[in-house]
Amino acid sequence: MKSLLHITNGDNFTSKLQSLHLKGDIITWREMLCEGKTLCAVGSESFWKTRFEFLNKNYKVSKSWFVEKTLKEYRSLCNHKQQDQIVLWFEYDLFCQINMLAVLSWLKTHRRHAEISLVCSGKEDESDKLYGLNELSDEKLLDLYDNRTILSQDDIEFADYVWQLYCSDNPIRLENLIAHNNFQFQYLSEALRAHLxxxxxxxNGLNEMENRILDTAASQKPESRAVLLNQVLANQGYYGFGDTQYNRMISSLKPLFGSFNPVKLTRKGKEVLTNKANYYSQLRDNQLYLGGSLKYNFLYNSTTDRILKL
Known part of the structure; x- marks a missing residue:
């Protein structure tokens, strides 16, 4: 009998997967590597130290929570050495795809002889909707599981290579990769485009997500900050971010809002939204990383879809 290990994208889906009663143990990957600085050597001491510092500073994550939720689960993964089949459960969005790359990079180093397969939800019907795993019926999940993609050694090497590029100090290399590669991973190129x-x-010095927040405020005229947050969450394409991440973004843009009850932009906010004013210098933070790159050392040219180094 082959032994199985499932690695999931989060606690909510772990609960759902348990209810399907599939064979094998389940490990939950509790991280959000799409935010903050990342290092290539997934699971190393310096990797976890860097991650804790970011989460503690920006999300007030305590050391005890980090050890209990993230490190304990990671150690459990390290202790699962016997399984010869490992199934990854991830989704189409940037949040999930970056975590998936990190897990595959770790597996490449630490589980060289296991058969690794991927269940990835996204486009599941004729509509334009992209589905998260939790939105699917048990029947659909079992169907995806039966038809999961067995990853070749080349696929795993490629995922590891993309992870190395994500952790490098220059996102232009990722841009070049997207332009010249047919991705084996169905949703990865769109997720990486969203990343850039x-x-x-x-x-105007704002990125796509920050501009979307201002645009939603101006066009939808939400009654409150909570309504603004829900509207942004419902219309985020390939990002897959949670409310804590968007709340942090809204807080960083607070000077551009005259009121949150109802939501109104200041005159400056409207000027920034219409590209009549640039907010780069007010937002600039020399400690803010996206992967291995400093966020404010690069600019995105939305006309040409190219990254420029400052």
């Missing part, structure tokens, strides 16, 4: 749009635009 997180660098500030030349036009």
């Amino acid at each position: 749009k997180r660098f500030p635009t030349i036009k």
Whole structure:
């Protein structure tokens, strides 16, 4: 009998997977590597130290929570050495795809002889909707599981290579990769395009997500900050971010809002939104990383879809 290990994208889906009663143990990957600085050597002491510092500073994550939730689960993964089949459960969005790359990079180093397969949800019907794993019926999940993609050694090497590029100090290399590669991973190129749009635009110094927050405030006229947050969450394409991440973004843009009840932009906010003013210098933070690159050392040219180094 082959032994199985499932690695999931989060606690909510782990609960759902347990209810399907598939064979094998389940490990939950509790990280959000799409935010903050990342290092190539996944699981190393310096990797976890860097991650804790970011989460503690920006999300007030305590050491005890980090050890209990993230490190304990990672150690459990390290202790699962016997399984010869490992199934990854991830979704189409940037949040999931970056975590998936990190896990595959770790598996390449530490589980060289296991058969690794991937269940990845996204486009599941004729509509334009992209589905998260939790949105699918048990029947659909079992169907995806039965038809999961067995990853070749080349696929795993490629994922590791993309992870190395994500952790490098220059996102232009990722841009070149997207332009010249047919991806074996169905949703990865779109997720990486979304990643590049997180660098500030030349036009007003805000990135795509920050501009979307202002645009939603101006066009939808939400009654409150909570309504603004829900509207942004519902219309985020390939990002897959949670409310804590968007709340942090809204807080960084607070000077551009005259009121949150109802939501109104200041005159400056409207000027930034219409590219009549540039907010780059007010937002610039020399400690803010996207992967291995400093966010404010690069600009995104939305006209040409190219990254420029400052």
